[in-house]
Amino acid sequence: xxxxxxxxxxxxxxxxxxxxxxxxxxxxxxxxxxxxxxxxxxxxxxxxxxxxxxxxxxxxxxxxxxxxxxxxxxxxxxxxxxxxxxxxxxxxxxxxxxxxxxxxxxxxxxxxxxxxxxxxxxxxxxxxxxxxxxxxxxxxxxxxxxxxxxxxxxxxxxxxxxxxxxxxxxxxxxxxxxxxxxxxxxxxxxxxxxxxxxxxxxxxxxxxxxxxxxxxxxxxxxxxxxxxxxxxxxxxxxxxxxxxxxxxxxxxxxxxxxxxxxxxxxxxxxxxxxxxxxxxxxxxx
Ligand SMILES: C[S@@+](CC[C@H](N)C(=O)[O-])C[C@H]1O[C@@H](n2cnc3c(N)ncnc32)[C@H](O)[C@@H]1O
Numbered sequence: 001x002x003x004x005x006x007x008x009x010x011x012x013x014x015x016x017x018x019x020x021x022x023x024x025x026x027x028x029x030x031x032x033x034x035x036x037x038x039x040x041x042x043x044x045x046x047x048x049x050x051x052x053x054x055x056x057x058x059x060x061x062x063x064x065x066x067x068x069x070x071x072x073x074x075x076x077x078x079x080x081x082x083x084x085x086x087x088x089x090x091x092x093x094x095x096x097x098x099x100x101x102x103x104x105x106x107x108x109x110x111x112x113x114x115x116x117x118x119x120x121x122x123x124x125x126x127x128x129x130x131x132x133x134x135x136x137x138x139x140x141x142x143x144x145x146x147x148x149x150x151x152x153x154x155x156x157x158x159x160x161x162x163x164x165x166x167x168x169x170x171x172x173x174x175x176x177x178x179x180x181x182x183x184x185x186x187x188x189x190x191x192x193x194x195x196x197x198x199x200x201x202x203x204x205x206x207x208x209x210x211x212x213x214x215x216x217x218x219x220x221x222x223x224x225x226x227x228x229x230x231x232x233x234x235x236x237x238x239x240x241x242x243x244x245x246x247x248x249x250x251x252x253x254x255x256x257x258x259x260x261x262x263x264x265x266x267x268x269x270x271x272x273x274x275x276x277x278x279x280x281x282x283x284x285x
Contacts, residue, residue: 021050123156157279158279172252178203181198
């Protein structure tokens with residue numbers, strides 16, 4: 001979540017420059033495992049030495065435990081040596097339990113792990129909405145500010161909104177191999193709480209994955225986020241927004257549908273729309 005650059009973002013970051021390092025935090029060990037299993041092969045041989053994934057709560061980051069993926073690294077090295085004997089590699093895989101990373105007991109973020117000031121922290125896919133209380137949001141932002149470089153470090157997160165985001169909604173996107181459904185089950189205007197489910201239909205396998213992801217979110221507003229960032233001590237906050245295709249006219253689309261090329265623009269004001277998406281950029285110093 002409040003992931004600090006993990007999964008796809010982290011591996012892209014690492015892939016583009018061999019001097020870069022990345023740190024990720026998530027409450028969900030499965031999500032961290034997924035990153036290791038599905039994205040690390042794109043980074044290159046030294047990828048494992050440049051990424052640290054922590055299993056823990058962003059509200060108590062120092063308690064987060066380093067995920068041990070040594071075993072995965074061993075397997076990878078062997079694979080890259082072009083191990084031709086499949087049985088040998090299978091045996092090894094079962095011996096070191098691929099895909100079941102564990103948090104090591106002795107590698108908490110507060111000990112052993114030296115965190116250099118970070119240039120960029122990201123919390124994408126609307127992760128800030130997982131935190132429901134204002135005090136939690138401010139605490140999280142303070143922790144982020146604490147790890148950012150004071151020489152131009154930035155914190156980037158995304159948020160969606162618009163009139164369609166505050167009611168029940170079901171949007172279907174059809175891709176060649178699968179269909180993806182975004183479902184908003186309800187919207188409570190007192191707590192601004194919503195329940196989002198992502199369903200997938202895999203055409204080839206004729207499989208439906210209902211509720212592949214489900215989230216209980218508080219849909220924060222942009223000024224609430226800005227106020228919390230400033231309260232946490234960020235120097236300045238910038239909004240980059242783009243309007244999204246009208247949800248009424250685009251309940252079912254092929255691929256990303258119309259409007260994919262509309263650019264994000266930095267704005268000071270933005271007229272309410274049916275749907276919009278925003279990147280919030282907070283500058284540390
Ligand atoms: C919407 S997902 C986004 C995942 C990730 N940011 C990405 O882009 O792939 C939200 C993630 O936040 C994690 N999460 C929620 N609350 C958290 C917390 N307090 N500390 C750490 N992770 C948290 C969840 O486990 C989940 O993986």
